[in-house]
Amino acid sequence: MDRYPDISEHGLIGDLQTAALVTSDGTVDFFCCPRFDSPSVFASLVDAERGGHFSIKPAADGYVTKQLYFPDTAMLITRFMTKDGVGEVLDFMPVIEGAPTDRHRLVRHLRVARGTMRFELQIQPRFNYGRAKHTVELAEEGAVFRADDGMVLTLHVAGMRETPSERAKVEQAGDGLRAVFEMREGESGRGVMLESAGGKPKAMTAAELDQMADDTAAYWKSWVGRSTYQGRWREMVSRSAMTLKLLTYEPTGAPVAAATFGLPEQTGGERNWDYRFTWIRDGSLTMHALANLGYLVEAGRFNLWLRDRVAEQAGSASGPLKIMYRVDGTSDLVEETLEHFEGWRGSRPVRIGNGAADQLQLDIYGEALDALYYFAEQGAQIGHRGWQELSQIVDWVADNWDQPDEGVWETRGGRKDFTYGRFQCWVALDRAIRLAGDTGRPSNLAKWVVERDRLYNQIMDRGWNKNVGAFTQHYSTDVLDSALLFMPLEGFVAPQDPMWQSTLRAMDKQLVSDSLVYRYNPAASPDGLHGDEGTFSLCTFLYVDALARSGRLDDAILTFEKMQTYGNHLGLFSEEIGPTGDQLGNFPQAFTHLSLINSALTLNRELERRAAHPERIAAIEQLAASV
Known part of the structure; x- marks a missing residue:
């Protein structure tokens, strides 16, 4: 080798x-x-x-x-x-x-x-x-x-x-x-x-070796047996779920973004980060995916971990949450370079710690509130303290959403009015409003509603670029961003809305390469770093989901099946796929595996709908093709 x-x-x-x-x-x-x-x-x-x-x-x-x-x-x-x-x-x-x-x-x-x-x-x-x-x-x-x-x-x-x-x-x-x-x-x-x-x-x-093997096998078989998933692609969904579990720190319930540090997004390039920490975004999405499979205990433990982080940040000018923590909840993530390490195939620098830890990323509140809302829909109860902490988050979002941030991709090119951050702030407010209505808990409901609607109108006015015919990365650019594939998934736009259909077609042309999806074009949107990167596997699975919801189910299934050919011999995925189909970035990547699970669930649901209501689905697909 x-x-x-x-x-x-x-x-x-x-x-x-x-x-x-x-x-x-x-x-x-x-x-x-x-x-x-x-x-x-x-x-x-x-x-x-x-x-x-x-x-x-x-x-x-x-x-x-x-x-x-x-x-x-x-x-x-x-x-x-x-x-x-x-x-x-x-x-x-x-x-x-x-x-x-x-x-x-x-x-x-x-x-x-x-x-x-x-x-x-x-x-x-x-x-x-x-x-x-x-x-x-x-x-x-x-x-x-x-x-x-x-x-x-x-x-x-x-x-x-x-x-x-x-x-x-x-x-x-x-x-x-x-x-x-x-x-x-x-x-x-x-x-x-x-x-x-x-x-x-x-x-x-x-006998000792055999006993340890038997006990370990029994644990994993029992854990997999708790899954409620009964659909197609069971083997790859189960493997992805086990990967997410392997990446979760059991004592606190906090998942890491990946198992490794220093693996490059481009061979020989400088985009080599340490992913052995718990991002609020990644953790929330991970637990949402596991909850979708019936693993509510894991989701509940992460919510308790998250609540404790809010309590620690109470009164902080930077907001109720940092974007990432160590698995024990501490936040000493000072970035340093291991100068004596040459890097995988010469990819320097090899970094440990993470300098993005103190960035302002407004989107984390939307992902956290969306996961909490789904958890509550499954019957979980929000206690008094939990509601107080949640209200603190939402009040802060209502007061602070209208400002530039560093964005979901942790670029190092300065703060901008990123559309994704604003959209996720809308998600945070929307889910909190629903929870307040469902539970009857005290809240600043009137203010939350006003700010949610202001957000929606601002995004539709400034996030939509008439020249491009699409929602764009931030308010002052023509660049597309595949993070916005979350928009129909989380209910901000209807999948059949002409504005969304136009955005999806623009992404088809600019961000999709033989079914694989780039995050954005770094050359057109300078991010403060040198070099390029591969297609981002999370975004490819988001694309599958968006296609399925937008009436392009056959395209979605083909894209999903193609993506499986890029997994390794064990069904594991890193962060990105390179130009020749090689895996790049930290490995295995929680983002990729959680989005695989969600895509499989969406495809199952849409296939069942098509089988149950073929005429209705055909009419919807025809409508989508005509707008």
Whole structure:
């Protein structure tokens, strides 16, 4: 495999507090511990020499690999096929429920299905983003790696020191270790467990490995079984739901935007961000998607996390919410560059932290209120404190919506009157008005209604560009923005409205490339950054949804099916798709997977409507084609 594997050549495993990426040739090349946003232990994905890795693969060249998930679980199987035999590694992390912990376990369970296989294990940790030195202590039962920043990893072994064929050769390799061993057909129960805060190494039994695997599989099968989804595309919807769950920090209920940092939106480019944090927007949309599948407990826990953030920001001049936080709710996200990391295929700079954390992005209030409104529609109760916090948000939006902001895409080209931010402020006010009416709670209802209507009229007057025949990115531009595909999804415009149909046709021409959708044109709308980017996968799925609602169901289905061909071998998606179909950006991306779920739900609904009322749907489609 290339020194830097394709971004798509990975599977994701995790324990609901952190996660690891495993390449299709059996290398853990990304792992942060003890949390998603903690320093990396393995990060050869962004620096092959200094990042660190943990590999298990055949000792000889000339093998073929295949990868799959154990059905209905987040347990990853990597299979190796050689002329002498077929072997596999089952990678998983036992799920941790409850309070945060420093103890995390990464299990690598080996089996030979046919013939014989000679495996090579290499582990080369690089603590604190490759900045901390460490020592290694070998023992009969494994090894201990001690970093000078206090981090300790223990490697426990199961059946690795003795095999029927030969004694395994375990040796120190620099400040890591290497082991070579042979297994024969039918052998299993051998493997290793890497554990943080794990104490002394111990020789594990095959029964212990099997029990951990059984317990982990049972958890995931039970969780998938809670889904209410019964429609088409079940497998890809379930995989996307599990991906969102893997990206959610269980102790607080806060989801991260992606598992990684530093992966580029353009190979060799500078758009390389850290996405291991909780954006209000991404989190709200994630929980909305999970709630759509019946996962109301997850949605409820995020709402409690969100309420606590509002309470912390009470009285702040910047508004009741920041745009992003760490998973524990803290907001120390100072951006820095890892100068010693070369970046994936030379894509520098590699950044950690996020300098956009203090931006003003007005849209976050609409996404949060829309998710809360949907949650309430499903029967969730809003308590007194919760209503007070919600009212505080809405009062602030009513007083502050009419100002420039940095926009949904976190551009670094200055504040503008972004149409999407104004539209989402309309959503926030509209959902709050509905909730006040439904619950009879005290509110500044008259003011909310006045400001909602002012917003609507302003967007229709200034956000609509007569020369372009479309709603545009901000009030002073001709540039289109695919974020506005949310407009019909969230009820701001009717899908059949001539203004929306004209906007959709303009996007067809300017933002769509063989069904894939760009966010906007950076050349026409300078965003303060150099270089280009790929098509944005969230936007492609938003396009599917908009097509389906606008009477172009056949186009929507074709676009949805085409998009599946860009997913990786496991059904996972990164942030963007490059010019040659390669995945780009941080991986896997919550935005992409939540929008896949929503698109599948919309397509199912529209297909059922077409089957139940074919004449009515045909008339609507004919009307749409004529406007």
